[in-house]
Amino acid sequence: MGGMGWHLIRGWAILVYIFMFLPVGVVVLLSFNASQFGSFPMTGFSFRWFVELANNDAILRAFRTSIILGLLTALISTTLGVLASLALVRYRVPGANAISTLLIAPILVPEVVLAVALLLFLNVLGINKSFALLLFGHVIFTLPFVILVVQARLVAIRRDVEEAAMSLGASPMETFFQITLPLMLPAVLAGGLFAFTISFDDITGTLFWKPGGVETVPTQIFAMLRNSISPEINALGTVMIAMTVGLPLLGAAVARKISRNSGA
Amino acid sequence: MSVEAREARQPWILLSPALTAIVLLLVVPLIFILVYSFWLRTATGADVAGFHLDNWQEALTDPFYRDILLGTLKIAAITAVVCALMGYPAAYFIARSEGNKAILLLLLMLPFWISYIIRTMSWINILGVSGAFNTFLMWTGVISEPIQMLYNQTTVILGLVHFLLPFMVLNVFVSLDGIDTNLEDAANSLGATKWESFVQVTLPLSLPGLAAGGLLCFVLAAGTYITPLVLGGPRDAMFANLVFEAIITQLNWPLGSALSLMLLAVLGVLVMIYNRYLGMAQLMKGLG
Amino acid sequence: MTKKMDNTTRYERLLERYGNGDLDRRSFLGLIGAAGLAYGVQTPFARQALAATDEVRFDGWGGVVSEAFRKYAFDPYTAKTGVPVVDGTFGGGDEYLSRVKASQPGEYNIAHLSGVFDYARYANLGFASELNEANIPNLEFVIPKLVDVYRPITGGKLSCVPYDYGTTGIAYNRKYISDEEMKTKGAKILIDEAYKGKISGWGDWRTRIWFGALQTGQDPNNAEDMDAVWDAIRAHRDLSLKYWTSGAELMSLLAEEEIYVTEAWSGRIYALQEQGHDIGYMDPPNGYGWQECLFVIKGSPMEACEELLNFMLAPETSIAVAEGQNYPPALDPSKVELGDKIPTLPAFDPEGTLAGLTFADPGYWNGHEAEWSKTFGRVQKGY
Numbered sequence: 001m002g003g004m005g006w007h008l009i010r011g012w013a014i015l016v017y018i019f020m021f022l023p024v025g026v027v028v029l030l031s032f033n034a035s036q037f038g039s040f041p042m043t044g045f046s047f048r049w050f051v052e053l054a055n056n057d058a059i060l061r062a063f064r065t066s067i068i069l070g071l072l073t074a075l076i077s078t079t080l081g082v083l084a085s086l087a088l089v090r091y092r093v094p095g096a097n098a099i100s101t102l103l104i105a106p107i108l109v110p111e112v113v114l115a116v117a118l119l120l121f122l123n124v125l126g127i128n129k130s131f132a133l134l135l136f137g138h139v140i141f142t143l144p145f146v147i148l149v150v151q152a153r154l155v156a157i158r159r160d161v162e163e164a165a166m167s168l169g170a171s172p173m174e175t176f177f178q179i180t181l182p183l184m185l186p187a188v189l190a191g192g193l194f195a196f197t198i199s200f201d202d203i204t205g206t207l208f209w210k211p212g213g214v215e216t217v218p219t220q221i222f223a224m225l226r227n228s229i230s231p232e233i234n235a236l237g238t239v240m241i242a243m244t245v246g247l248p249l250l251g252a253a254v255a256r257k258i259s260r261n262s263g264a
Numbered sequence: 265m266s267v268e269a270r271e272a273r274q275p276w277i278l279l280s281p282a283l284t285a286i287v288l289l290l291v292v293p294l295i296f297i298l299v300y301s302f303w304l305r306t307a308t309g310a311d312v313a314g315f316h317l318d319n320w321q322e323a324l325t326d327p328f329y330r331d332i333l334l335g336t337l338k339i340a341a342i343t344a345v346v347c348a349l350m351g352y353p354a355a356y357f358i359a360r361s362e363g364n365k366a367i368l369l370l371l372l373m374l375p376f377w378i379s380y381i382i383r384t385m386s387w388i389n390i391l392g393v394s395g396a397f398n399t400f401l402m403w404t405g406v407i408s409e410p411i412q413m414l415y416n417q418t419t420v421i422l423g424l425v426h427f428l429l430p431f432m433v434l435n436v437f438v439s440l441d442g443i444d445t446n447l448e449d450a451a452n453s454l455g456a457t458k459w460e461s462f463v464q465v466t467l468p469l470s471l472p473g474l475a476a477g478g479l480l481c482f483v484l485a486a487g488t489y490i491t492p493l494v495l496g497g498p499r500d501a502m503f504a505n506l507v508f509e510a511i512i513t514q515l516n517w518p519l520g521s522a523l524s525l526m527l528l529a530v531l532g533v534l535v536m537i538y539n540r541y542l543g544m545a546q547l548m549k550g551l552g
Numbered sequence: 553m554t555k556k557m558d559n560t561t562r563y564e565r566l567l568e569r570y571g572n573g574d575l576d577r578r579s580f581l582g583l584i585g586a587a588g589l590a591y592g593v594q595t596p597f598a599r600q601a602l603a604a605t606d607e608v609r610f611d612g613w614g615g616v617v618s619e620a621f622r623k624y625a626f627d628p629y630t631a632k633t634g635v636p637v638v639d640g641t642f643g644g645g646d647e648y649l650s651r652v653k654a655s656q657p658g659e660y661n662i663a664h665l666s667g668v669f670d671y672a673r674y675a676n677l678g679f680a681s682e683l684n685e686a687n688i689p690n691l692e693f694v695i696p697k698l699v700d701v702y703r704p705i706t707g708g709k710l711s712c713v714p715y716d717y718g719t720t721g722i723a724y725n726r727k728y729i730s731d732e733e734m735k736t737k738g739a740k741i742l743i744d745e746a747y748k749g750k751i752s753g754w755g756d757w758r759t760r761i762w763f764g765a766l767q768t769g770q771d772p773n774n775a776e777d778m779d780a781v782w783d784a785i786r787a788h789r790d791l792s793l794k795y796w797t798s799g800a801e802l803m804s805l806l807a808e809e810e811i812y813v814t815e816a817w818s819g820r821i822y823a824l825q826e827q828g829h830d831i832g833y834m835d836p837p838n839g840y841g842w843q844e845c846l847f848v849i850k851g852s853p854m855e856a857c858e859e860l861l862n863f864m865l866a867p868e869t870s871i872a873v874a875e876g877q878n879y880p881p882a883l884d885p886s887k888v889e890l891g892d893k894i895p896t897l898p899a900f901d902p903e904g905t906l907a908g909l910t911f912a913d914p915g916y917w918n919g920h921e922a923e924w925s926k927t928f929g930r931v932q933k934g935y
Contacts (some may be wrong), residue, residue, distance in 0.1 A: 005458060013357035016350055017371065020429065022390050023383035024375050030389075035827055058619065080282040087278035091271070100539045101532060103282060106290055107483050108531040110507045113524040116517065117293030119654035120300075128656065140289045143282060148480055149435050152472040156442040187438045190369070194431065197376040203490075203643075208651055212609050212638040212659075221379050223614025223641030225798035227877050228823065230615050233382065240377040248367050307922045308676040328935055385801065392808045412749060414810065415794040493755075493797050498789045499934040506929070512646045513757075514925045515653070 024241060031234035049235040056232050059220060063236060066200050066216040069131075073138040073199035074192040080139070081146030081191055082184075086176075089154040104148070106141040114141070115208035129211040137209045138199040145198060146191035153187030154180075294525075301521035311518060319522035329506065329523065333530065336503040339417065340485035343424045347481045348474060350425065351432035355473075358433070359440035369437065372430045384423050384494045388414065415497040423491040428484055432477035439473025440466070475542040483531050503527055607636045608856050611648060612664035614641040616876030624869035625860070635856050645670050652679060657851035662860065664715065667698075667843035669758065671712060672705050672914040673921075674847060680711040681848045687858035688713060690865035695884045697906045698843050705914060712845040713861050714882035716874060719899040719909065720759055720842065721835040723806060723816035723824075731832060738836040739766035741813055743787045752805055752814035753788060755795030757928035758917060759815060760785050762840050772838055773913040785931055795932065806831055815840075818898035819878030833898055841899070841909030843882065 034044035053059060084103060088096055106114065118137060122129070157180065165175045181188075203218040210219060221233055301319055304312045323329055358368045375383055390396050393410040401407045413419065443466060451461035489504040507527065510520035610626070612618060618639060626637040642648040645666050652660050652674075665671065674680060685691055691699070691713055698714035722741065724734055728750075729741070737744060742751055742763060753760065764781035765772040767788075775781050793811055796802045799820045805811045806821075807829055821833040846864060848857045863869065867888050870881035874890075880897050883890065884904040894900060901908065 003458070009353050009357045010361075012350075013354040016354040016429070016433075019350075020372060020375055020426065023386040023426070024378060026386040026389045026396075027378050027382060058614075058622075080285060083278040084282035087275035091275035091278075093275045093279070097536065097539045099279065099283070101535045102286060102291075104479075104483075104535050105286070105528070105532065107480075107487065108528050108535065109290070109294070110487055110489070110504045110524050110527060112489075112504075112508050112511050113297060113520065114290065114293065116511060116650065116654050117297045118289060119651075120296045121293045123654065123656055124296075126656070128659070136285065136289055140285060143285070145431070145480065147282075148476040149438055149473075152435060152476040153438045153442055155472050156439060156469065183442070186441050190434045190438050193369075193373060194434070197373055201376050201380050203380065207643065207647060208654070210640070212607075212640055215614075215641060218379050218381070219641060219643075220614050221381060222643035223612075223618070225381070225643060225800045226613050227615055227617065227820070228800045228803055229382065233379070237378040237382070241374055244370060244374060244377065248364070248370065252364065252367075305922065307919070310677060328930055328933075332933065385804065388804055388808050388810065392810050394808050412793075494801070497794050498792055498932060501933045505933075509929050512644075512650050514922070514929070515646070515649065516922075516926070 024237075027234050027237045028241065031231060031238040033231065033234075036228075036231060049231040050239070052230075053232040053235040053239070058215070059217070059232055059236060062215045062217045062220045065214060066218075069135060069138060069216060070196040070200040072135055073142055074195040076135070077139045077142040077146050077195040078188060078192045081143055082150055082188055084143075085147055085150040085154055086180075089151055090159075100147075100151075104144040107144045111141065111202075111204040112208075115205045119208060129209060131211060131214060134206065134209045134211070134214065137205050138202060139195075141202075141205065142195035142198045145194035149191050149194065150184060150187045153184050157183045294528075297521040297525065300517050301519075301525055303518040305514075305516045305518050316518075319519045322519065323522040323526050329503075329526070332501065332506060333503050333527070336486055337530070339421060339424070339502065340482045343421055343428060343485040344478045344481040346421065346425050347429050347432040348478055351429050351477065352436055352474065355433045355436035355440060359437050360445075365437075365441075369434060372433055375426070376430070380427065381490060381494070383426070384491060387419065387423065387495060391419065415495065415500075417496070417500050419495045420492050420500050420502075423495040424485045424488060427488075427491065428481040431480045431484070435477030435480065436470060436473045439470040439476075443469045472542070475538065479535065479538050479542075483535070486527070486531060607638050608853065608860055609638045609640065609659070609661040610663070610860070611640045611642055611660060613877070617664070617873055620872040620876050621864065621869065624872050625863040625866070629860050629863045633856070633859060635860075637860065649673065649677075652849060653677065660849050661852035662857055663847050663849065665712070665845055665847045667714065667717075667845045668701055668705075668912055668914045669917060671702055671845060671847065672918045674849070675705050675711065676918065679849050680706050681850045681852060681854065681857075682706070683710045683713075683848060683861075684854065684858060685710060687855060688862045688865065690862050693867070693883045693888050694865065695882055695904050695906060698882050701911060701914070702845070712847040713865055714843055714845050715864070715870070716877070716879040716881050717841065717843040717899065717906070717909070718818045718879040719835050720754070720762075720815050720817055720840040721821075721833055721898075723802075723814055723821045724832050724834070725806065725809065725812040726830045726832045728812045729832070731834075734832065734834050738834075739763055742815070743767055743784060743791060745791065747813055748791045749793050750810075750812040751788065751791045752793055752796055752802075752811040754802075754815055755797050755932060757925045758912070759840065760788070760928060760932075761924060762912070763815060764788075766836060766838060772840070772910065773916055782927070782931060785928070789932065789934070822878045822898050835899070838910050841906070841911045843911070844879070 029042065031049055032045050032047070033042045034046040034048065035042075087093060088100060093099060115137075118133075122133065127133070161183070162175050162179055165179045166172070170178065201218060202216075203222055206216050206219055207222065210216070217233075217236070221229055224230060224233070300311075302315045302317070304314065304316050304318060306312055358365055361368065388395060391413045392398070393412060397413070398407075398410040402410065447465050447469075448461045451465050452458065456464065486502075487504050488502065489508045492500050492502045492505055503523075504527070507520050507524045510516045510523055610621070612621065618641060622639065626639065630636050642651070642663075648663060648665070649670065652663075665674070694714055698717065699710070702710055702712060702714075722734070722739065724741070729747075734741065741747070742753060744751075753763070761775070761781055762772045764784040765775040767784040768775075768777065768780040770776060770781070794805075796805055796814070799817055802814065802816055803820055803824055806814070806816070806824060807827075816833065818833065821831055824831050825833075846861055848854070848861070865883075867883060867890075870883050871891055871894065874881040874897070875893050878897055880894055880900040881890070885895070885902050886904045895902060899909070
């Protein structure tokens with residue numbers, strides 16, 4: 001690839017990335033700020049908030065809860081979403097249009113309404129709040145993200161590839177795992193990533209559904225808003241970013257080194 | 265059992281887990297909301313059961329709600345268009361780049377590791393009167409006084425775009441990534457310019473992803489309440505703020521229920537249209 | 553979690569709570585039925601009956617506040633009584649009330665609520681419990697004026713203990729607005745054309761109406777001319793850059809000089825001053841005083857809650873929380889030694905009489921709540 005057009009596209013993409021990183025940069029800078037309230041100009045460079053973060057049980061516990069909740073949400077939501085998308089794209093389902101709309105409905109209802117409504121329903125059934133409820137609440141409103149992205153990919157996968165496999169004697173199951181799934185894997189991963197980030201970042205539903213003693217990172221932050229958000233939260237953001245950027249790069253570097261060594 | 269019968273049953277088996285979850289956790293609770301929308305709130309805060317049309321009459325006839333709903337749809341549409349304009353080239357770059365695509369995509373999700381409320385509030389450090397942007401402009405001498413940039417409709421849209429852009433990029437990427445690049449090469453070898461082959465081959469094939477991303481950006485923008493609170497001025501409230509205030513601040517669940525069902529109906533119709541003309545039409549093309 | 557407890561004990565405890573009036577008849581019978589069922593299947597109801605006596609749930613503000621409570625009150629309390637305290641957080645009083653309204657009886661026990669207003673709202677919605685004050689000896693140290701406002705709302709009894717107080721006054725950037733100017737203009741500075749675009753205010757209907765009354769020279773607890781108040785609120789809206797919605801936002805707007813003047817919570821401005829920002833704070837005449845309380849919600853295990861309240865009112869807990877959030881504790885300085893920092897906090901009254909503060913009259917405000925909160929919702933958005 002080359003040419004004028006490609007340079008323009010690359011320049012544009014870089015601008016988009018800079019735009020996305022602006023608030024991230026602020027938070028990372030502030031996490032090294034010596035003073036307590038996040039504002040510029042910085043009063044000095046310090047690792048103080050990282051040390052305090054390491055000793056803050058409440059935030060670390062909330063972080064663990066958020067991660068576990070996000071992973072489970074991603075797993076369940078992606079599974080349900082992939083199955084539903086397959087049904088809608090690969091079969092003639094009567095009322096497919098209405099079903100598609102129904103499956104997207106969770107993001108059409110303001111979250112606060114969904115949150116209250118679900119609690120009213122549970123009260124009628126006499127069921128207490130639990131982690132499972134919180135998890136399923138998250139699954140419900142991450143499902144549309146998965147379904148939208150998987151459907152869009154599935155439509156682009158040509159049916160004849162699958163049919164060719166079947167005509168060569170593969171069972172529908174084998175066809176799915178050996179042909180369809182690998183082809184739609186990017187969408188499945190994207191859906192899982194959506195589900196995780198949405199769950200990890202959710203505030204409104206979580207506030208209402210969390211059982212006693214369960215806090216996520218966003219609910220902890222929300223509860224700090226009245227006074228001031230402690231800079232340990234900025235430090236936590238910095239640690240997470242360092243991990244997401246660092247681990248894949250490290251992995252790639254190690255892989256390169258190994259292949260070079262074995263190649264020599 | 266006949267093959268046809270099995271064929272007919274299979275999609276329902278695949279759909280049943282998702283549909284069960286949606287019916288139990290969304291549809292049934294929404295019935296409660298529907299019932300609630302006919303109740304009345306009293307001055308002391310207790311709700312009176314019954315069948316009263318007052319909330320619906322208020323929600324449907326009061327120009328206050330209509331104006332804010334229309335304003336919200338407008339902001340959501342602008343947000344979706346801006347996301348598409350910014351996101352499509354970026355997604356194209358990722359899909360066609362020789363670098364590590366997974367890392368490029370993951371980088372785009374980085375802002376999500378910092379809580380929504382914090383990254384929304386951090387715009388004050390970038391665009392505020394003593395923020396980075398103004399400081400830079402004053403340092404270069406372009407301006408002598410800081411410009412007031414924050415707390416208007418533009419910054420609300422900016423905040424929404426920042427929140428929603430990754431969803432657009434990922435959706436478009438997934439579509440672009442599935443397109444056989446040989447198709448473009450073939451078009452080129454037949455004498456089409458790069459631009460022509462893009463417009464005639466790649467763009468149409470990536471339309472489902474663009475549409476899915478656009479829909480996602482639109483409905484999510486239409487449902488936000490935190491962004492206008494943090495980045496908007498006094499007149500920049502959106503419809504979800506009204507719902508949130510009715511339910512939380514005024515504890516007026518009956519009116520809040522009616523308002524949210526109204527929003528659901530409007531957005532639901534738009535999604536139906538999407539499914540009819542973009543979702544299904546593309547599906548048929550894929551099958552044909 | 554489901555500690556073994558035989559059904560007789562459970563029945564006796566429930567009977568006792570019923571006798572105390574903590575449980576209404578319907579939930580009492582429901583719980584008895586559930587207790588009977590507990591022999592067989594573990595129904596959700598049975599778990600609730602157990603949970604009600606086996607732990608105490610507290611909900612409050614996070615960060616420094618919850619850390620101080622955990623360290624000075626919850627852990628010692630659990631060590632003494634064996635009853636664990638499960639703590640939760642909320643982002644605001646209104647949000648928490650919605651959650652309580654959508655909860656099952658007994659699910660939430662104690663909450664750190666804003667005084668008088670919320671107290672009356674909870675009482676109106678039937679969430680008021682009845683404290684046995686004899687079980688809370690530390691209540692003696694609390695400033696009497698703070699306690700007295702609650703009694704008329706709940707028929708002479710208490711459902712809460714006062715915990716801290718503060719004011720909502722006016723904060724101003726001293727680089728741009730002098731102390732003298734503040735003194736002459738008072739609350740009217742918030743509707744002064746000279747600061748258009750550099751004014752802000754809390755997006756809360758009560759605060760807006762209170763200051764609207766001050767700006768039109770009326771008694772905030774009995775405004776005669778509401779039209780004038782709404783006009784003042786509109787004038788303020790048109791001059792404002794934005795409404796703030798949290799203490800964190802208030803602080804960053806002032807610190808980043810996006811605004812020069814706004815109403816503000818006393819403790820937040822103190823925190824800014826501590827950081828070296830040159831922000832002034834003034835309570836205009838008839839300024840807005842408020843208090844917060846620890847409210848016990850109906851259906852809670854009363855004795856366990858009362859004992860926990862006593863731990864939370866203990867001077868070392870009160871002082872630690874107060875120093876964390878910069879609002880003075882409800883303890884009477886003439887009876888309790890409050891340390892070095894608290895006497896320097898804004899709104900602190902060394903006499904313990906709080907004669908200088910005007911508190912909201914709950915009857916007046918709650919009587920108009922439905923109408924005013926809705927009207928403000930519109931005025932705020934430009935209508």
